[in-house]
Amino acid sequence: MLLNRKWVSGIVVCTAFSMLLACSNKAGSSDAVATKEPSKVTEGSQSEPYKLPFVEPGTATLRVASGDNLYAPNSYAQGTAVWDEFEKLTGVKIEWEVFPNSQYVESMGVRLAAARNLPDIFRLVDSPVKTASDGLIMPLNDLIAEHAPNIQQLFKDNPDMERMMTAPDGNIYSIHSNSAGAYMADPFGILIRKDWLDELGLKEPETLDQWYEVLKAFKTGDPNKNGKPDEIPISPEYSLKGLGLFGSAMGLHLFVYSDGYYPNKSEVIEYHWIKDEAKTFIEWLNKLYSEGLIDPNFMNNSYEQIDSGISRDLIGTTVHFVNNVNRFNGMQKDAGVAADWVITNPPSGPGHEPFYELGAPLGSGWAISKDAKDPVLAMKWLDYIYASEAGNRLVTFGIEGVSYEMKDGKPQFTDWTSKHPDGLSFNEALRSLGAMPNMPWLRMMDGPFSLQPQAILDKDPALSAQVSKVKEYLVPSNPVILDTPEEAEELARLNSEVETYVSETLLKFVTGQTPIDWEKFVSTTKALGMDRILEIKQQKYERYLNQ
Amino acid sequence: MFYQAIKALNRDKFLLVLTMPVLIYFVIFHYVPMYGIIIAFKQFRPLDGILGSSWAGVQNFQLFFDSIYFWRLLKNTLLISIYSLFWGFPAPIIFALLLNELKNRYFKRMVQTISYLPHFISIVVIAGMIVTFTNPLDGIINLALVKLGFAPIGFLNDPDWFRTIFVSSGIWQTFGWGSIIYLAAIAGINPQLYEAAEIDGANRWKKVMHITLPSIIPTIIILLILNVGNLMDVGFEKVLLLYNPATYETADVIGTFVYRRGILNSDFSFAAAVNLFNNVINIILLVSVNRISRKVSETSLW
Numbered sequence: 001m002l003l004n005r006k007w008v009s010g011i012v013v014c015t016a017f018s019m020l021l022a023c024s025n026k027a028g029s030s031d032a033v034a035t036k037e038p039s040k041v042t043e044g045s046q047s048e049p050y051k052l053p054f055v056e057p058g059t060a061t062l063r064v065a066s067g068d069n070l071y072a073p074n075s076y077a078q079g080t081a082v083w084d085e086f087e088k089l090t091g092v093k094i095e096w097e098v099f100p101n102s103q104y105v106e107s108m109g110v111r112l113a114a115a116r117n118l119p120d121i122f123r124l125v126d127s128p129v130k131t132a133s134d135g136l137i138m139p140l141n142d143l144i145a146e147h148a149p150n151i152q153q154l155f156k157d158n159p160d161m162e163r164m165m166t167a168p169d170g171n172i173y174s175i176h177s178n179s180a181g182a183y184m185a186d187p188f189g190i191l192i193r194k195d196w197l198d199e200l201g202l203k204e205p206e207t208l209d210q211w212y213e214v215l216k217a218f219k220t221g222d223p224n225k226n227g228k229p230d231e232i233p234i235s236p237e238y239s240l241k242g243l244g245l246f247g248s249a250m251g252l253h254l255f256v257y258s259d260g261y262y263p264n265k266s267e268v269i270e271y272h273w274i275k276d277e278a279k280t281f282i283e284w285l286n287k288l289y290s291e292g293l294i295d296p297n298f299m300n301n302s303y304e305q306i307d308s309g310i311s312r313d314l315i316g317t318t319v320h321f322v323n324n325v326n327r328f329n330g331m332q333k334d335a336g337v338a339a340d341w342v343i344t345n346p347p348s349g350p351g352h353e354p355f356y357e358l359g360a361p362l363g364s365g366w367a368i369s370k371d372a373k374d375p376v377l378a379m380k381w382l383d384y385i386y387a388s389e390a391g392n393r394l395v396t397f398g399i400e401g402v403s404y405e406m407k408d409g410k411p412q413f414t415d416w417t418s419k420h421p422d423g424l425s426f427n428e429a430l431r432s433l434g435a436m437p438n439m440p441w442l443r444m445m446d447g448p449f450s451l452q453p454q455a456i457l458d459k460d461p462a463l464s465a466q467v468s469k470v471k472e473y474l475v476p477s478n479p480v481i482l483d484t485p486e487e488a489e490e491l492a493r494l495n496s497e498v499e500t501y502v503s504e505t506l507l508k509f510v511t512g513q514t515p516i517d518w519e520k521f522v523s524t525t526k527a528l529g530m531d532r533i534l535e536i537k538q539q540k541y542e543r544y545l546n547q
Numbered sequence: 548m549f550y551q552a553i554k555a556l557n558r559d560k561f562l563l564v565l566t567m568p569v570l571i572y573f574v575i576f577h578y579v580p581m582y583g584i585i586i587a588f589k590q591f592r593p594l595d596g597i598l599g600s601s602w603a604g605v606q607n608f609q610l611f612f613d614s615i616y617f618w619r620l621l622k623n624t625l626l627i628s629i630y631s632l633f634w635g636f637p638a639p640i641i642f643a644l645l646l647n648e649l650k651n652r653y654f655k656r657m658v659q660t661i662s663y664l665p666h667f668i669s670i671v672v673i674a675g676m677i678v679t680f681t682n683p684l685d686g687i688i689n690l691a692l693v694k695l696g697f698a699p700i701g702f703l704n705d706p707d708w709f710r711t712i713f714v715s716s717g718i719w720q721t722f723g724w725g726s727i728i729y730l731a732a733i734a735g736i737n738p739q740l741y742e743a744a745e746i747d748g749a750n751r752w753k754k755v756m757h758i759t760l761p762s763i764i765p766t767i768i769i770l771l772i773l774n775v776g777n778l779m780d781v782g783f784e785k786v787l788l789l790y791n792p793a794t795y796e797t798a799d800v801i802g803t804f805v806y807r808r809g810i811l812n813s814d815f816s817f818a819a820a821v822n823l824f825n826n827v828i829n830i831i832l833l834v835s836v837n838r839i840s841r842k843v844s845e846t847s848l849w
Contacts, residue, residue: 109813115593126813135594232684239792296683296701299791314684370594496808497615500799503792511704511793528615 049149050380053091060374061093062381063119065108066366067101067438071424071431080434081402082394089390092381097122101438112136118369120378123438128173128365133485137367139171143379150387151175157447163547164362168484174365175386181443183358185453187343187470188255190245191325192317195340196223206348208249208284215293218316224337226313234288234317235295235306240506242301242319243285243294248356249349250277257357257477261537267545269478269537273502274525279518285510299507311335322466327425343466346473356470357477366440386440389448396443396452398435404455411451418459426456481540491536494529501528587820600816607820616804624800627786628778630710635718636774639725640767644755646726647733659730662723674788677716678703703789706796713789713798717782732766733759768846776833779825801825 054060069076076083076096087093097119099107105125111118112125115136124131131137144151155162165172197204197214200221205211215233217223224231236242244254252272253262260273272278288294295301295309309315311331325341332339348354368378385391393411397404403417413426420429430436442449457464483491505521508514556563582597587607589600611617642662649655665673680686681702689699702708740758749757783802790798801821809818833848841847 106810109810113591113593113813113815115596130813134592230684296699297704299793300678300703492808492812492814493610500616500792500795504795507791507793511701513705513793 050147050383052089052384054377054380055091057088057091058093060091060377061095062121062378063095063097064439065097065099065111065119065122067104067123068098069431069434070101070436070438071428072100074432074434076434076438080432081399082434082437084434085394085399086385086391090381090384092377095119098438118371120372120374121366121368121382124174124365124367127482127488128367129167129169129482129485130488131367132167132171132173135370137173137369138372138375139173140175140368140379141172143368143375144172144383147376147379148383148387150383150391154387154442154449158444161362163544164479164481165365166547167482168487168543174367175382175440176365177363177440178361178442178444178449179359179363180361180445181450181453183361184445184471184474185457185467186321186323187356187467187474188245188257188319188321188359189343189346189356189470190317190319191322191328191341192344193218193223193315193339194342195338196316198340199223204344206345206354208246208347208349211246211347212284212288212293215288215317216291219291219293223316224313230314232295232309232315233293235301235309235315236298236319237301237303237306238319239299239301240285240503240510243298245319245356246284246347247272247278247281248354249347249352250281251349251352252277252281253357253478254278254281255357255477257359259478261534262478263541267541269534269541271525271530271534273506274522274530279516282506282509282516286512286516289510290512294510307331313337313339322470323463325466326460326463343470345470355473355475358474360477360480362480364440382440386442387449392442392449395435395437395439395441396449397455398430398433403430403433403435411455413455413459426459479541479544481544483540487536487540491533494533498525498528498530498533501525584819584823586816587823589816591816591819603816607817608824610817611821611824614804616799619796620799620801620804623797624779624781624802626797627710627713627781627800630714631717631781632774632778634714635721636771638718638722640729640763642722643726643729643733643763644759646730647759648751648755659723659726662726664723665720666724668720670782670784671788673716673720674785677712677789681712703791704793706794706798709790709794709798713785717785728770729763729766732763736762764844765846768840768844769848772833772836772840772848775836776829778832779829 066076069080074080076098083094104123108122109125112131112134115134118136124137128137132139161178162172165174165176167173192204192214194204196218200217200223202214202217205214218231218233219229222229222231234243236245238244238256241254241256241259244252244256244260247254252275254260254272258272260271261269262272263269285294289296295315297305303320306315306318310318310328311334313332313335322343325343328341329339346354346356366382368375368382372378385395397411397413398417400406400411402414404411404413406412417429418426420426424432427436443453444450457467502525505514505524509516509521586597586600588602588604589597590603590606591597591600595601614620646655646659649658668676680688681700683689683699683701683704688702693699700708702712736759740762741754744754744758779801781800781802783800783806786798786800786803787806790803805818805821808814809821837847837849
């Protein structure tokens with residue numbers, strides 16, 4: 001999922017030339033709208049707040065396509081409490097066109113390529129700019145200015161969000177989930193077996209040297225006490241990029257969030273995998289790998305394999321969202337082991353501030369298709385489910401009296417949610433109602449839409465303490481900025497070669513299949529177009545800063 | 548001339564009606580969609596449709612040929628195919644010949660059924676089994692290696708092992724199923740030939756070499772031609788499920804490259820261009836092998 005989002009930024013098929021062409025011979029279509037001077041949403045005239053329900057119940061239908069409920073037993077198509085409630089409140093019947101999540105991008109991609117009979121609202125499978133230049137969706141600026149009072153308010157309170165959703169041509173084509181608050185309350189970091197550390201009389205490692213000592217001790221000290229050196233000191237997900245979290249010790253932003261690209265102090269985007277520090281880092285990883293401290297299968301690792309290693313009491317360290325410590329402890333308890341998983345502080349080194357990265361605040365985007373029968377109704381409906389307080393309450397907290405109740409004017413989760421009678425996890429319990437949806441929704445860092453992540457932590461003081469422990473180290477990742485069609489096309493072309501070369505070469509360095517020839521690696525990466533990639537990224541970044 | 552044609556039509560009218568459904572099927576589902584190939588020469592834009600998108604000439608092909616990985620992709624694709632053909636093609640023939648020599652009917656049936664079974668397992672499950680069996684820590688193959696005193700091998704992380712794993716698992720999955728057609732051909736051999744050979748004093752080995760094998764040669768050649776015509780089509784799903792950046796060097800094939808570039812990035816024109824390139828090579832191979840075979844062995848597809 002994390003990796004996919006990076007991939008999605010995508011190639012653009014249509015050139016600006018064909019776009020102009022299409023516009024000139026199709027006046028009056030949605031393309032013609034796109035060429036109009038876009039108006040900045042927050043400067044538009046304030047709209048009249050709309051009234052609920054939008055229509056006489058049962059007289060209007062919206063077709064909505066998205067990935068299905070992440071809690072698979074309760075499909076949206078069969079009706080869920082939260083979305084039934086939305087139907088009641090808005091009067092609009094929802095006709096779901098859902099796909100299992102793993103198949104959504106491919107299935108919907110094919111439907112979009114056919115470009116016929118599209119649903120009114122759908123989750124994008126590609127960048128909004130590309131989808132718009134394919135002529136599949138309409139610009140939302142005017143619709144938002146006239147029919148979406150809540151989204152306007154949201155943009156007014158969070159100008160950054162509007163900036164990130166605005167395409168280079170000045171239009172807004174899609175609205176996006178915001179998970180900044182959730183990342184804040186559930187950071188992605190390095191998780192370790194505290195009980196193994198205690199067992200071996202070690203303290204939590206901080207520098208890379210200490211990490212080496214600890215991992216070595218995990219391998220040789222037999223902390224799982226079965227008499228065999230079968231421990232896997234570290235088994236990460238996301239291959240080399242997962243191990244990239246240790247780059248914190250050298251100021252390297254290598255994890256999938258920034259993916260190696262990060263602006264330096266003078267606002268110049270750099271590629272961290274080719275920096276000199278990265279060489280030292282790769283050498284460190286090579287030492288670890290050659291001594292058997294890294295899972296020999298780490299380049300093929302999936303989270304199922306990591307889970308299986310953890311339940312068999314083999315894995316000492318992995319990387320994940322911190323909330324997984326509960327799941328890991330639970331899995332090991334089922335296997336008869338009293339494990340104590342904790343998040344560590346990010347690795348530190350001389351001259352660098354240690355850090356964990358926050359994920360990009362904006363997630364998947366939803367857009368109104370060119371085939372939408374009633375774009376105004378679709379906009380109002382999106383506005384309500386996405387940015388109204390009542391709508392946000394439903395998608396974040398679920399149903400009052402079931403998943404949450406009001407205490408001192410604040411929503412608090414019930415035990416039904418945290419200790420579900422059928423043994424569902426917190427997220428599963430909420431999702432079984434249709435909350436935490438596969439639809440645009442907000443979990444902000446502050447403001448009225450920020451209550452849920454904290455409310456979840458309130459139910460779990462132990463986890464809350466772990467989150468607080470690393471809170472001061474959290475830094476934003478390199479901002480995701482929308483490409484122009486030309487930029488997207490060029491980046492995709494260059495990236496497919498650079499990405500292949502870099503991941504392949506570095507893996508061989510780490511596993512020792514080829515000796516580390518750093519100069520050749522750096523010069524080849526540049527020859528394949530890294531300089532041009534950085535130039536484009538810089539151009540995008542400056543556009544973002546000046547927007 | 549015209550009169551004769553009418554007469555022929557009249558004579559064969561029922562036969563023609565009988566072939567109609569198949570003909571219509573091929574026209575509708577195999578020939579009509581072929582016009583979509585033109586998107587290989589266009590910048591496909593969904594809203595404009597296949598016919599309405601603007602022309603791009605050979606730009607999509609150019610992009611593919613210009614890639615620094617073009618030669619590696621071509622080499623990997625061909626090598627995996629050729630190895631699969633070289634090792635995989637004789638396997639069902641040998642198996643069919645051996646099976647044919649078995650006298651116990653029940654044992655023969657059992658062996659046959661067991662050898663078919665892997666054919667029915669989906670490729671995703673096969674890949675899952677390979678990953679599990681070759682796991683360097685607790686895969687059954689590596690456990691056996693360790694017990695025998697060898698060091699465990701990271702089969703799926705080592706480019707040198709990729710083709711071996713891919714080809715051998717492919718043979719294991721398909722040799723039983725592939726032998727059916729040879730068994731059918733063997734069943735059609737006139738028993739009088741064997742009787743005559745026995746009277747001449749031929750032993751079993753002689754009978755296999757001089758009667759069974761020559762009798763199925765036409766079948767073998769037809770299948771070989773068909774297989775060569777698919778040389779550029781590697782089982783791309785299986786590669787996708789088994790490869791990772793550490794093994795790109797030998798595992799990255801045209802199909803997976805197109806998947807990463809064309810499908811994941813929705814660049815359908817690019818994907819169509821590469822696929823068209825593949826098919827043109829396949830057709831060239833097919834036609835030339837067919838021609839050689841016609842010259843040398845007088846057996847050919849047409």
